[in-house]
Amino acid sequence: MAINRNIQTLDEFTIQQMRAFPQATGELSGLLRDIGLAAKRVNVEVNKAGLVDILGDAGTMNVQGEEVKKLDILANNEFMGVLQHGISCAGIGSEELDDIVIFDDEVSNKSKYICMFDPLDGSSNIDVNVSIGTIFSVYRRVSELGKPATKEDFLQPGNKQVAAGYIVYGSSTMMVYATKRGVNGFTLDQSIGEFSLSHPDMKCPDAGKVYSVNHGNYFQYDQKVKDYITACQQKNSSNGGPYTQRYIGSMVSDVHRNLIKGGIFMYPGTTDRPKGKLRLLYECNPFAFIVEKAGGKATNGEIRILDVQPTELHQRTPFFIGSKSMMEELESHLNP
Numbered sequence: 001m002a003i004n005r006n007i008q009t010l011d012e013f014t015i016q017q018m019r020a021f022p023q024a025t026g027e028l029s030g031l032l033r034d035i036g037l038a039a040k041r042v043n044v045e046v047n048k049a050g051l052v053d054i055l056g057d058a059g060t061m062n063v064q065g066e067e068v069k070k071l072d073i074l075a076n077n078e079f080m081g082v083l084q085h086g087i088s089c090a091g092i093g094s095e096e097l098d099d100i101v102i103f104d105d106e107v108s109n110k111s112k113y114i115c116m117f118d119p120l121d122g123s124s125n126i127d128v129n130v131s132i133g134t135i136f137s138v139y140r141r142v143s144e145l146g147k148p149a150t151k152e153d154f155l156q157p158g159n160k161q162v163a164a165g166y167i168v169y170g171s172s173t174m175m176v177y178a179t180k181r182g183v184n185g186f187t188l189d190q191s192i193g194e195f196s197l198s199h200p201d202m203k204c205p206d207a208g209k210v211y212s213v214n215h216g217n218y219f220q221y222d223q224k225v226k227d228y229i230t231a232c233q234q235k236n237s238s239n240g241g242p243y244t245q246r247y248i249g250s251m252v253s254d255v256h257r258n259l260i261k262g263g264i265f266m267y268p269g270t271t272d273r274p275k276g277k278l279r280l281l282y283e284c285n286p287f288a289f290i291v292e293k294a295g296g297k298a299t300n301g302e303i304r305i306l307d308v309q310p311t312e313l314h315q316r317t318p319f320f321i322g323s324k325s326m327m328e329e330l331e332s333h334l335n336p
């Protein structure tokens with residue numbers, strides 16, 4: 001007799017996924033559970049950030065030239081720690097680290113996967129209690145198993161990802177991840193201390209009424225981007241509107257909202273920063289993988305983000321992501 005499980009935990013869900021595919025080795029499921037564990041530990045620190053002296057700038061600058069908050073370092077070390085001491089990951093890349101870290105021990109060198117992450121995206125919002133998040137991306141290695149991972153493992157195009165996800169530390173804490181089998185969302189149930197399946201088989205609505213962009217950069221955008229923004233502002237009840245502009249300044253929150261309610265998020269290039277601000281490997285590729293698996297689209301304004309061939313770990317890219325029909329309207333402006 002099958003026991004009726006009310007709500008599956010992340011661990012139960014990943015194990016059920018393994019049972020459905022007996023040929024699976026369980027390494028990817030184990031890696032996802034490791035990430036879930038680190039996320040729970042980071043969540044504890046994020047939730048008490050205002051109480052414990054971990055606020056304020058750590059006084060160091062990260063590779064982006066940004067002041068690093070103590071929580072950034074803590075989050076980086078939590079995710080790196082569980083992956084380094086697990087059995088599923090051969091090395092990592094992180095927004096907080098200048099270069100990749102190859103774990104190079106007997107167990108890690110046999111691991112099939114590498115992982116890249118932004119340990120705490122939106123960290124400038126930590127001190128003002130705005131939602132922040134972690135973003136992660138998983139690839140199968142292209143280097144020889146049994147030997148240390150190599151740089152080539154990390155410079156694969158986003159269409160080679162085997163999994164990608166994010167944690168949003170918000171009004172509730174959620175972990176959302178995608179594999180080739182779809183997108184599923186888990187809400188942290190504090191009563192049992194487990195992520196529990198709350199959003200099975202997530203789909204991005206084909207249309208939405210929210211556009212998300214930093215209007216402070218408006219006069220630096222390309223005219224075609226300005227034209228699309230104007231089109232959004234001109235929407236009314238007769239042409240699919242009215243649209244609402246929402247911009248949290250924390251991409252995890254903005255994209256999470258659009259994934260659930262429909263919408264479009266844009267971080268275009270500007271005259272000052274033609275490549276924009278967002279990082280291809282551990283911010284844009286994972287979200288593009290997730291949103292595409294949910295039925296949406298993501299581009300750099302010219303081509304599918306997942307088809308961009310990376311050349312360096314921290315490279316930036318203009319980024320447009322969201323509901324399929326909204327992205328197609330944007331593309332009609334960018335590539336008429």
Ligand code: P6P
Nearest residue numbers: 121122123124214249250251252
């Ligand atoms: P701006 C946060 O620093 C971040 O990387 C994303 O989470 C967010 O969408 C973006 O930068 C906000 O940047 O320049 O609009 O403040």
